Amino acid sequence: MPDLLIRGARIIDGTGAERRRADLAVTAGVITEPDGAPAARTIDADGLVLAPGFVDLHAHSDLAVLTEPAHLAKVSQGVTCEVLGQDGLSYAPVDGPTLDRLRRQLAGWNGNPDGFAWDWRTVGEYLDRLERSGTAVNACYLVPHGTLRALVVGWQDRPATAAELDRMRGLLAQGLREGAVGLSSGLTYTPGGYASTAELTELCRVVAEHGGYHCPHTRSYGAGALAAYAEMIEVSRRSGAPLHLTHATMNFGVNRGRAGEFLALVDAALADGLDLTLDSYPYLPGSTTLAALLPSWATEGGPDRTLERLAEPAARERIRIAMEERGSDGCHGVVADWATVQISGVRDPALADRVGRTVAELAGGRGATAAFLDLLLADRLGTTILQHVGHEENVRAIMRHPVHTAGSDGLLTGARPHPRAWGTFPRYLGHYARELGVLTLEEAVARMTGRPARRLGLHRRGLIRPGYAADLVLFDPLTVRDTATFEHPKQAATGIPYVFVNGVAVIDDGRPTGARAGRTLRRRPTGETR
Template sequence: MPDLLIRGAWIIDGTGAGRRRADLAVTGGVITEPDGAPAARTIDADGLVLAPGFIDMHAHSDLAVLTEPAHLAKVGQGVTSEVLGQDGLSYAPVDDDTLDRLRRQLAGWNGDPDGLAWDWRTVGQYLDRLDASGLAANACYLVPHGTLRALAVGWEDRPATAAELARMRTLLAQGLREGAVGLSSGLTYTPGMYAPTAELTELCRVVAAYGGYHCPHTRSYGAGALAAYAEMIEVSRRSGAPLHLTHATMNFGVNAGRAEEFLALVDAALADGLDISLDSYPYLPGSTTLAALLPSWSTEGGPDRTLERLADPAARARIRVDMEESGSDGCHGVVADWATVQISGVRDPRLADRVGRTVAELAGDGGATEAFLDLLVADRLGTTILQHVGHEPNVRAIMRHRVHTAGSDGLLTGARPHPRAWGTFPRYLGHYARELGVLTLEGAVARMTGRPARRLGLHRRGLIRRGYAADLVLFDPLTVRDTATFEAPRRPAAGLPYVFVNGTAVIDDSRPTGALPGRTLRRRTTGETR
């Protein structure tokens, strides 16, 4: 007897092929063919689309999956698998000292929750902890390069020694053996930003040997964007590691209308035989920490050294020049436009009145840059921001590309975080497919399912096929949409009444069930991720 029979759905299978109307059964968490036998449960799906569960290629849920395991931000929009360990910074592998610094550095991304037992140190132990705690959605993990560098080199701006590079290679190989799907790098964040191209190339050779992929946050998304993308393509060319360009954007005024130049780089590399994919979020503003805008020299040594410099008048004067005149690397090589930088969250509740205001609006007699520096000090670097620097033609051009996939890059903390954490996937389906026609519905689904599953090497996931895991979403193609806004970012998606993870409903008739059927998906030595 099947556990579930879904009748009369329009099936979009994740390959990009046209929809077809059919029934589908689920038995033991696996997709099966209906054989006429009565099912334990039947859902009449007339008028609904049945698709594979969506895969978030860029998630910042590294702690949220432990502290809020129901994970409604993601499963409520149809996400059944997500990729953690992004942007070169996460919590495994670590030692005690590195973990303490990372908790402070990443408080703006992930919070620093009280009462969490930090009882892992290796990648394998972290993944084991996720499985033991229970997951609403499946999770993959990337070994974070910045975390490796913190362990082996520290937070200093210098090349790694031969011994330090060897240690990073060893730690990376261990993490890949323990199930990580690849390596992430964060080349505008301390300490990953201090790595030369040669270091990344050597590490990516390890990634290639284990069948993983490199997922970089590049050195610039502003004035140096094209050069930064070209550097990552060259790393892939030299190392043999597949490349996934995450949150692939062309932002700031200097890049308006230049998406085609970026895509030409990608196309040329694909024509040369390189294995490249990319993801993006379907919004114009970006999101990061306020501290990420600081020049790289001012963040050397980690959070404590950064705060010391922010208390030094000479260092503050140098920062002002970098931000206001020369264009700091933190601001991606452009002069800071404080009217585009909006506070989305603060760590210190006494600063809550700053949320929703731009840095320009916070400016006092000392000017906007002084207000920026003062807020960093007052909030101990824990402030998060939105950056209103995107361009709609660029967003549309990039999402149309044949190797494009979907990623939310969603931060889940703060008073008013970016709505992409709650709305990315229904926004692709509703706004960009149904309303604007930028994508077909089948094309949008492929970007969320089959394409990312191929990049991750997922074993029998990402498509609707017999014998595949029953990660499934039922949605109404006429009403599916994002309702999260910048003013109310935690509103749930509309038009997705059913979401199944490994055959178990996590959203049932539009209501969360609280079930935790997800698990970690770990890359094996065969190259498959199970």
């Protein structure tokens, strides 16, 4: 007897093929063909689209999958699989002192919960913890390059020695053997940004040997964006590692209307035979920590040394000159426009009145850079921001590209985080497919299901086919939309009444069930991720 029969759905199978009307059964967590046998449960799906569960190729849920097990932000928008360990910074592999520093450095991204059991050190132990605790969605992990560098080299701005590089290679290989799907890098963040092209190439050779892929946050998305993308393409050419350009954007005033130049780089690399994909979020503003805007030299040595510098008059003046007159690397090579930098979250509740205001507004009659530095000091580097620097024409051009996929890049902490954490996938379906016609519904679904599943090497996931895992989403194509806004970002989508993870309902008739049906999906030596 099937556990579930879905009757009369319009199936969009994740390949890009046109929708078709059919019934579908689920037995023991696997998609099966209906054979006329009565099912334990039947859902009348007339008028609904049945699609594979959505894959978030860029998630910042490294702690949220453990601390918020219902994980409503993601399951409510149809996400059934996330890729963690992004932007070169996460929590494995580590030792005790490195983990302590990373917890403070990443508090703006992920929080730093009290009373939480940090009972892992290796990649395998972290994945084991996810498996043991249970998660609402399936999870994959990228070994974070910045974390490797913090563990082996520290937070110093210097080249790795031959011995240090060899140790990083060994730790990376271990993480890949333990199930990681590849390597992420964060080249505007400390300490990953201190690495040379040669260091990244050597590490990516290890990635290629183990069948993974490289997922970089490049050195610039502003004045140096094209050069930064070209560097990552060159790393891939030299190393043989497949390349996935995550949160692929062309932002700031210097890049208005220049998506075509970026896509020409992509097309040239594809023509040369490079294995290259990209993802993007369907919004204009970006989001990160306020501390990420600092020049890289100001964050050398880790959080404590950074805070010391922010209180030193000479260092503060040097930072002001870098940001207001020269354009720091933290600001992607452009002069800081404080009117575009909006506070989205603070660690200290006493600073809650700053949320929603721009740095320019906080400055009042004094210098904006001084207000920026004072807030970083007062909040111990825990502040998160929105950056209103995107361009609609670039967003649309990039999402139309044939190797495009979807990724939310959503931070889940703070009072008013970026709405992409709750709204990315329904926004593709409702706003960009139904309302604007930038993509067909079938194209949008393929970018969120079958295409990312291929990048990850997922075994029998990402498509609607018999024998595939029953990661499924039922949505109304006429009403599905994001309701998360910049003023009220923690809002569930509408028009997604059912979401199943491994055949178990996590959203049932519009209501979250709290089920922890997810699995830890690990890359195997065969190249499959299961």
